[in-house]
Amino acid sequence: MMTNTVVKPFQQDICNASFSSKGNFKCHVVTQTVEKRIQCNLCDAAFSKKDDLTHHVLTHTGEKPFQCDLCDAAFSLKRSLNHHVVTHTGEKPFQCNLCNAAFSEKRNLNRHMMTHTGEKPFPCDLCDASFSQKSDLKRHMMTHTGEKPFQCDLCNAAFSLKRSLRDHVMAHTGEKPFQCDLCYAAFSIKSRFKYHMMVHTGEKPFQCDLCDAAFSQKSHLKDHMMIHTGEKPFQCDLCDAAFPLKRTLRDHVMTHTGEKPFQCDLCDASFSIKKSLKDHVKSHTGDKPFQCDLCNSAFPRKGALTQHMMTHTGEKPFQCDLCNAAFSQKIHLKSHLMIHTGEKPFQCDLCNSAFSRKISLTWHMMTHTGEKPFQCNLCNAAFSRKFFLKRHMVTHTGEKPFQCNLCNAAFSQKFVLKRHMVTHT
Structure with a gap:
C-alpha cells in the first residue's frame, strides 16, 4: 500500500490542494473557478446552477418527495433515492482493481482508492491534518471553531455532526435497531454493532508496530500508542495531573467536583463513571461472566479476573521504590506509599480520625452509624x-x-x- 509520499504533480494555484491524477485536479479546479451567481434567499449559500439551488432549498423546507417503495425512507433528491435502493438489492457494481472491495456508488469507490494512493488533497489551514474528502475537512474545522450546529430538542446537548445528534436522540428513545444474532446485545449505532461483532469473531485488524498488541478499533490503537510515546496532552486545570485520553481527564475532573451523574436504579449508589455503574449493577444481578480456568472463582469484570489470576501466578508487578514491598495492583501500591509519606487525605467528619484510603474511611464511618450490612x-x-x-x-x-x-x-x-x-x- 502506498503512503502519503505518493507524487502529486497537479497543484492548484488558488488553494493548497494537490492531486496525483489530472482528472481529479480538473474536477477540483471547476469547483474553485465556476462563478456562483444564484443566491439562496434563506442562507448565504450560492450556486452556479438553478437545479442545485432547487435541491438546496429542500434542506430548509424538509420536503422529501422521493419515497422508497421497499421501506419508509424518503429523500429530497432522486439520486439519493437511487443510491438508497441499492442497499436493498445489495448490488455493488463498482469494483476496486487493487483489492476485493466493491461499492454501490462510484463516489465511494473513488474515496476508497485514496486509501491505496494515500492521497489527501484537502489540508487544514490551522494544523497539519489533511483529508481525502472535503466533507471530512469541514467536520475537522469544527474541532478548531467549537461549532456545534446540531441541537437536541429534548435536552441541552449539541453536536458538530448531524449523525452524532441522530445517535444521541436514540439515548432518549431507547431505540436499538442493530441486533446481534449471536447474543442478546443490541445497539443504537451501527459502528458500535460492528465493533461488537469483533468480540465474537476475535478480529483485531489494527496492529501496534512497537509491540504485539492488536485492537478491533483504530481509535484504540491510537490510544495505545501513547503508552509508548508517554504523551499526555490532556492537562487538569485543578491539579498537576495529565492524561493521554480526553475521557480519562473528564473522569478525573469529577474527583475534584464530586459529581456522580450515573445513578443505580436498584439502590442509592451513584458513580462518576458509567462503566463503574455497569460494574456495580452486576452486584445486583449476580452476573459473573469471567471464569477462572484454574479454580472455581468467577467475576463480574474482566479486570477483576486479571487481578485474581495474579494470586495463582504470584505476580506483583508494582514495586515500591522506598522498600521491598510489591503489589499485584497499582492502587495497592498507591495506598502503600502513603505509609511512607504519612498522608491521610480521607478525614472523618465526626471525629479526628483520618485515613490513607477511602475504603478505610467508609469502614470507619460504620463505627459511628452502627451499620452492619x-x-x-x-x-x-x-x-x-x-x-x-x-x-x-x-x-x-x-x-x-x-x-x-x-x-x-x-x-x-x-x-x-x-x-x-x-x-x-
Whole structure:
C-alpha cells in the first residue's frame, strides 16, 4: 500500500490542494473557478446552477418527495433515492482493481482508492491534518471553531455532526435497531454493532508496530500508542495531573467536583463513571461472566479476573521504590506509599480520625452509624465488612483452608496459622 509520499504533480494555484491524477485536479479546479451567481434567499449559500439551488432549498423546507417503495425512507433528491435502493438489492457494481472491495456508488469507490494512493488533497489551514474528502475537512474545522450546529430538542446537548445528534436522540428513545444474532446485545449505532461483532469473531485488524498488541478499533490503537510515546496532552486545570485520553481527564475532573451523574436504579449508589455503574449493577444481578480456568472463582469484570489470576501466578508487578514491598495492583501500591509519606487525605467528619484510603474511611464511618450490612443467613450475626462475614461463615462450615506446611495442623483463619508457625521456630 502506498503512503502519503505518493507524487502529486497537479497543484492548484488558488488553494493548497494537490492531486496525483489530472482528472481529479480538473474536477477540483471547476469547483474553485465556476462563478456562483444564484443566491439562496434563506442562507448565504450560492450556486452556479438553478437545479442545485432547487435541491438546496429542500434542506430548509424538509420536503422529501422521493419515497422508497421497499421501506419508509424518503429523500429530497432522486439520486439519493437511487443510491438508497441499492442497499436493498445489495448490488455493488463498482469494483476496486487493487483489492476485493466493491461499492454501490462510484463516489465511494473513488474515496476508497485514496486509501491505496494515500492521497489527501484537502489540508487544514490551522494544523497539519489533511483529508481525502472535503466533507471530512469541514467536520475537522469544527474541532478548531467549537461549532456545534446540531441541537437536541429534548435536552441541552449539541453536536458538530448531524449523525452524532441522530445517535444521541436514540439515548432518549431507547431505540436499538442493530441486533446481534449471536447474543442478546443490541445497539443504537451501527459502528458500535460492528465493533461488537469483533468480540465474537476475535478480529483485531489494527496492529501496534512497537509491540504485539492488536485492537478491533483504530481509535484504540491510537490510544495505545501513547503508552509508548508517554504523551499526555490532556492537562487538569485543578491539579498537576495529565492524561493521554480526553475521557480519562473528564473522569478525573469529577474527583475534584464530586459529581456522580450515573445513578443505580436498584439502590442509592451513584458513580462518576458509567462503566463503574455497569460494574456495580452486576452486584445486583449476580452476573459473573469471567471464569477462572484454574479454580472455581468467577467475576463480574474482566479486570477483576486479571487481578485474581495474579494470586495463582504470584505476580506483583508494582514495586515500591522506598522498600521491598510489591503489589499485584497499582492502587495497592498507591495506598502503600502513603505509609511512607504519612498522608491521610480521607478525614472523618465526626471525629479526628483520618485515613490513607477511602475504603478505610467508609469502614470507619460504620463505627459511628452502627451499620452492619453483611448479614449471616445461618444465625443472627451481622458485620460491617464482607471480609468479617466470610471469616465468620467458617465457624458454621468448619472449613480450615489455611494448612501448615510443616505439620498436619490446619486453621480457619490466616492469622491463627501465622501464630502457629511461631511454634516451629
